[in-house]
Every structure is written in C-alpha cells, then in structure tokens.
Amino acid sequence: MMLSFFNNNKNSITLIFFSLFFILGFNIYDDYGISIDEDNTRLNGLVSLKYIFSIFEIEPSNYFKNIPDINEWSESGIGFIFDLPTAFLEYFLNIEDSRNYYLMRHWVNFIFFFIGVWYFYLVIKLRFNSKYFALLGALFLIMTPRIFADSFYNNKDIIFLSLIIITTYYAIKLIEKNNLLYSFLFSFTAALSIGIRVIGVVLPLILIFVFIINILRNEKSRYKIIKVFLSFLIFLPFLIIMFYPFLWENPIQNFFLIFNKLKNFDINIYNFFLGKYISAENIPWYYSIVWIFISTPIFYTIFFLFGFYMILKRLIKRLFKIEKNNSYNDLWRGPKELQDIIHLLIIFIPIFAIIIFDSTLYNGWRHLYFIYPSLIFISLFGLNIIRIKYFKKVKILFLALVLLIMSPTMMWMIKNHPHQYVYFNTFLNGKYDKYFEMDYWGVSNYNSLIYISSNTKKKITVSNFGNSDLNLSKSLLPKNLRKKIIISGTFDNSDFIINNFTFWKGRNLKKEKLLNKNFEKYYEIKVDDVSINVIYKKRNG
Numbered sequence: 379m380m381l382s383f384f385n386n387n388k389n390s391i392t393l394i395f396f397s398l399f400f401i402l403g404f405n406i407y408d409d410y411g412i413s414i415d416e417d418n419t420r421l422n423g424l425v426s427l428k429y430i431f432s433i434f435e436i437e438p439s440n441y442f443k444n445i446p447d448i449n450e451w452s453e454s455g456i457g458f459i460f461d462l463p464t465a466f467l468e469y470f471l472n473i474e475d476s477r478n479y480y481l482m483r484h485w486v487n488f489i490f491f492f493i494g495v496w497y498f499y500l501v502i503k504l505r506f507n508s509k510y511f512a513l514l515g516a517l518f519l520i521m522t523p524r525i526f527a528d529s530f531y532n533n534k535d536i537i538f539l540s541l542i543i544i545t546t547y548y549a550i551k552l553i554e555k556n557n558l559l560y561s562f563l564f565s566f567t568a569a570l571s572i573g574i575r576v577i578g579v580v581l582p583l584i585l586i587f588v589f590i591i592n593i594l595r596n597e598k599s600r601y602k603i604i605k606v607f608l609s610f611l612i613f614l615p616f617l618i619i620m621f622y623p624f625l626w627e628n629p630i631q632n633f634f635l636i637f638n639k640l641k642n643f644d645i646n647i648y649n650f651f652l653g654k655y656i657s658a659e660n661i662p663w664y665y666s667i668v669w670i671f672i673s674t675p676i677f678y679t680i681f682f683l684f685g686f687y688m689i690l691k692r693l694i695k696r697l698f699k700i701e702k703n704n705s706y707n708d709l710w711r712g713p714k715e716l717q718d719i720i721h722l723l724i725i726f727i728p729i730f731a732i733i734i735f736d737s738t739l740y741n742g743w744r745h746l747y748f749i750y751p752s753l754i755f756i757s758l759f760g761l762n763i764i765r766i767k768y769f770k771k772v773k774i775l776f777l778a779l780v781l782l783i784m785s786p787t788m789m790w791m792i793k794n795h796p797h798q799y800v801y802f803n804t805f806l807n808g809k810y811d812k813y814f815e816m817d818y819w820g821v822s823n824y825n826s827l828i829y830i831s832s833n834t835k836k837k838i839t840v841s842n843f844g845n846s847d848l849n850l851s852k853s854l855l856p857k858n859l860r861k862k863i864i865i866s867g868t869f870d871n872s873d874f875i876i877n878n879f880t881f882w883k884g885r886n887l888k889k890e891k892l893l894n895k896n897f898e899k900y901y902e903i904k905v906d907d908v909s910i911n912v913i914y915k916k917r918n919g
Contacts, residue, residue: 395513396496399520403488403530408481409796410530411824412854414847416480419533423465425451426458426623433626441469448624458623459573460490460537476853477860484530487537491529494540495519497547498751504550505717505755506762510773514780518754521784523791523801524673524742525750531821534574535747541571542724542748545581549720552606553588554713556599561606565613573621577728577748582614584723588716591709647740647882650815655884658740663733669743670753672814675787676803678757685760689718718759721752741818797822800905811908817878820846822903822911824854826876829901830913831859841866843877843893843914869896875914 429448431437464483473479495516502515520526529536545567552560564585571578589607593600619625625632648655651665671679696709710716728749732739739745761780769776791798800817802810810816823846830840840863842848848865855863866872869889875897897914904910 392509392513395516399495400492403492406796407484407488407530410484410527411821412480412850413531413819413821414850416483416531416533417850419461420465420479420483421445422458423461426462427465427469430623459570459621460533462623475857477856480854483533487533488530490537490540494543497544501543501547501550502755502758505714506758510777511758511762515754515758517784518678518757519751521787521791522675522750523787523798525747526791527796527798528744532744535744538571538574538578539748539750541567541574542578542581543751545571546720546724549581549585550713550717552585553716556603556606558606558609561609562613565610565617568614569617569621572618580724580727584720585610648884649740653813659738661739665739666729666732666743666746670746672802672805673742674803677783678754681757681760682753685756685758688760688763689722689756693719721755724752725749742815794905797903797905797910800910808906808908811879815880816910818880820844820851820878820880822878823848823851823876825903826901826911826913827851827855827863828859830874831855831862834862837862837864838873839864839866839871840874840876841869841872843875843889844880845882846878846880848876869893873916874900876911877914878911
C-alpha cells in the first residue's frame with residue numbers, strides 16, 4: 379500500500395523533497411561561520427568587475443577606490459565564475475555591511491549546491507531509470523556531513539563539485555543524443571568548470587576519448603558523430619575565453635600567465651596528517667585516499683567498494699573480448715554501462731594525476747570534492763545490485779533498511795550543527811584530533827566570537843592562538859556585537875584568546891606554555907567529545 383502510494387506520487391514526492399531541502403538551506407545558511415579564503419575570493423570578484431567596467435569604459439564609482447587593478451592582483455585570471463556574479467550583486471544591490479555581503483555569498487553558495495543536487499538526481503535517474511533511487515542518491519549527497527557544511531561557505535570546491543555534476547549530466551546527454559544543442563550545453567558548463575579549477579578539463583578529455591571510440595565503432599553514423607565532435611572542440615575554447623575576463627584582451631598571452639601562476643603556486647603550509655606535521659608540498663601519495671576514507675560515512679565506502687569491484691570485473695571481461703575480436707564494439711554495451719566507465723574515470727584520473735605529478739595539497743581532500751558525486755554513483759551501483767538480488771519484490775523494505783543505515787549519520791549532523799565540517803567516521807573512535815586537522819578553515823571562530831561578545835557588556839580584546847583570521851570572522855558578526863570586539867595580534871593586551879587548533883607551521887610550544895600560564899579555559903566547542911575551538915580568558919591578577 380505504501381509502495382503503491384510512492385509509485386503513484388513520484389513527482390509530488392520529488393517536489394516535496396527538494397522544497398524541504400531548499401527551505402532547510404534558507405533557514406540555516408546564516409548559522410555557519412566564515413572560511414579563511416572568503417575575503418580573498420570576494421576581492422577576486424571585485425577586481426574582475428572593475429576590469430570589466432574599464433573595458434566597457436564605464437566610470438567606476440568610489441566602490442572600487444581601494445580595489446587593485448587586475449594586472450596588479452596576484453590572482454588575476456583565477457576562478458571568477460562564483461566571485462564575479464556575487465561581486466556584481468554586491469555592487470548592484472549596494473551591500474555595504476560586511477555581514478550582509480558575506481551572508482549573500484553564503485546563500486548563493488548554497489543555491490549552487492542545490493542546483494548541483496538536482497542535477498545529480500537527474501544523473502542517477504538517467505542511469506537507474508528510477509525516481510525513488512535518484513532521490514536516494516540526492517539524499518546520499520546531502521547527508522554527507524562535510525559536503526553539506528561546506529555547501530554554505532566553500533565557494534571554490536563546492537561550486538566546482540556542483541558544476542562537475544551538471545557537466546557530467548550534459549556529457550551523458552551529448553553522448554546519447556549526439557546533437558549540437560547538447561554539444562553547446564556541455565561546452566558551456568565545462569568552460570564554467572574550468573573557470574573554477576583547471577582540473578575541470580578532465581571531463582572534456584574523457585569525452586574526447588568516448589568520441590574517438592564511437593567514431594571507430596559506428597561506421598553508419600560516423601559523419602554525424604564527427605560533426606558534433608568538431609562543434610564541441612570549437613565551442614569549448616571560445617566559451618573558456620568568454621568566462622575568463624582576464625583572457626579577453628590577449629587570450630594566448632594571458633592564458634600562459636594564468637598557467638604559470640598555477641604551475642608555480644607554492645604554499646608554505648604544513649598539514650597535520652597521521653599525527654605529524656608535513657609540508658603541503660611534500661605529502662605522501664596516499665594523503666587524499668586516507669582523507670576520503672576517514673571522512674566519508676562508512677556505508678558509502680562499503681557500497682562503493684562493492685560497486686567498484688563489480689564494474690571492474692565486467693570491464694576486464696570486456697577488455698579481453700576486445701583483444702580477441704579486435705573490435706571496440708564490446709567495450710561497453712549501451713549508454714548505461716558507458717556512464718559507469720565515465721564515473722570511474724572522473725574518480726581515478728584526478729587521483730592518479732595528483733600522485734604522478736606530486737601535487738601540492740592542504741586542508742584535507744577538499745580539492746578532490748568534485749570526484750565525490752561519482753563515488754556516490756558507484757556506491758549506488760553496488761547498492762542497486764544488492765537491491766535487485768535480494769530485495770526485488772520487497773522494495774519498501776529495501777528503502778527502509780537503507781534509511782535505517784543512514785540514520786546515525788543524519789542524527790550526527792543534527793546533533794553537531796553547524797559544525798558538520800569536522801566529521802570523521804567511527805574508525806578513529808573519537809580521537810581524530812590526535813591524527814588529523816579539524817577546523818582547518820577557522821569556521822568555528824565565528825561561533826566563539828559570538829559567544830564572547832554576547833556574554834559581555836564592555837569592549838574586549840581578543841587574539842588568536844592559531845593561524846586563522848579573526849578579523850574575517852569578526853566581519854560576519856552583527857554590527858552590535860562587532861563593536862564590542864577588538865582584535866589584537868599579541869597575548870599581552872588580550873582579554874580572551876581563541877584557539878581552533880590550526881597551526882600552519884606546526885605547534886608553537888613556547889607560545890602554548892605562555893597561554894597555559896596566563897589564561898584559563900573559559901568556553902569550548904566540542905564535536906564527539908573533542909574540542910574543536912577553545913576560548914581562554916585572562917587569569918585575574
């Protein structure tokens with residue numbers, strides 16, 4: 379009876395699901411603090427907006443008085459897809475208060491993720507031909523604690539993740555329909571992705587591989603495939619230039635300037651990894667793999683490993699058949715099997731590239747968040763095999779069991795709101811602070827400043843023990859609380875000290891000894907009984 383209701387009301391349930399998700403985001407987006415890069419990315423957008431005004435000879439207002447020119451800006455040409463539109467909104471709406479323009483950015487950030495989740499629903503529906511399974515996939519993505527929290531303030535990795543999902547959807551549609559419309563839509567979203575991170579080229583490269591195979595295996599429709607293939611090769615570079623304002627005046631020269639900046643991007647930061655401080659420029663090859671494993675809900679990983687095994691087993695059999703038959707016709711059978719291969723390539727090409735090129739990584743595995751939807755896709759593949767084999771006639775029991783398995787993660791997210799960004803699975807048994815970084819972006823500093831300023835009537839001086847920017851966290855406070863806080867760079871004249879346990883150069887034991895001598899613990903934010911942020915108050919006398 380319940381299953382019959384579900385089958386008869388699939389569209390209504392989908393609408394209710396996404397409406398509730400949207401309402402949830404609207405009600406909690408201002409609960410989260412501010413991440414350490416947000417002032418810099420905001421400035422990125424304003425620099426680009428000023429540059430565009432100069433191109434069209436629009437007289438910039440006093441709004442840009444302290445904004446550097448694009449040629450003087452160290453990050454010129456890097457990642458404007460989110461920064462530029464939000465800078466325009468800030469300018470157009472004349473948002474002057476720092477809290478308001480950062481909250482506006484947080485809301486736009488969530489909207490991007492919301493759209494990404496919708497497209498992920500479409501991707502799953504295309505593969506498994508099931509609306510309820512697609513909803514389950516969307517729920518998997520939402521119920522990933524770190525991804526969910528970052529969806530409100532991470533305007534690089536979450537925006538990139540969302541665009542990769544959208545681009546993947548149009549890649550699949552382009553392969554299926556093989557027409558100019560989807561060629562343009564794929565190129566459009568791929569160009570947007572590359573505008574966030576250059577690694578966005580992974581999907582165009584995969585598509586080139588697929589097109590070449592399709593040209594070799596389809597004699598009858600070869601001309602049509604080649605025509606669409608060439609259109610994509612024309613659309614993509616044109617759109618990349620269009621979405622990079624810095625490329626407009628001199629595309630080739632400025633592209634190499636951007637490339638050299640990225641190639642020579644050095645950052646003297648140490649990661650706290652497996653209980654040791656190691657340079658971000660000299661991380662072990664398994665750094666990202668370990669981070670993915672310990673910060674993803676365990677049941678996703680189990681289903682992924684099973685799904686990966688089943689796809690790999692099938693693929694190996696097909697490869698042997700190709701060798702015997704000297705034919706490409708059996709590499710994949712139909713668009714569904716091809717989708718599985720595409721998602722495997724999205725996962726493993728970037729991981730192998732990072733290992734081979736010894737890339738600089740820091741702040742956990744956030745630079746690889748964009749492969750996570752494909753990880754979930756493979757998890758769902760494994761879960762679907764289990765469903766078909768054991769629950770084909772009892773779908774409602776299957777759904778109930780999956781929701782039951784997900785419920786601990788769901789309850790954890792509710793209990794630890796808004797600090798889901800320090801989620802670790804149970805393998806670490808509540809001792810993750812001994813082995814890994816916690817609040818590496820200083821998001822919890824905002825909550826500590828809220829607590830201090832709400833519990834005092836006078837002006838107070840606050841300093842930071844770690845490396846986070848307290849002035850940035852202060853800028854998100856309401857005006858009445860902001861006025862109470864003075865940020866200091868030294869312990870001597872501080873009434874309070876905030877520690878979010880982020881040490882880019884490793885722990886300063888001398889400074890820590892001074893802290894323990896002159897200050898006492900006043901308040902702490904805990905997750906799983908582990909302190910992620912501690913406020914110290916100056917001792918009397």
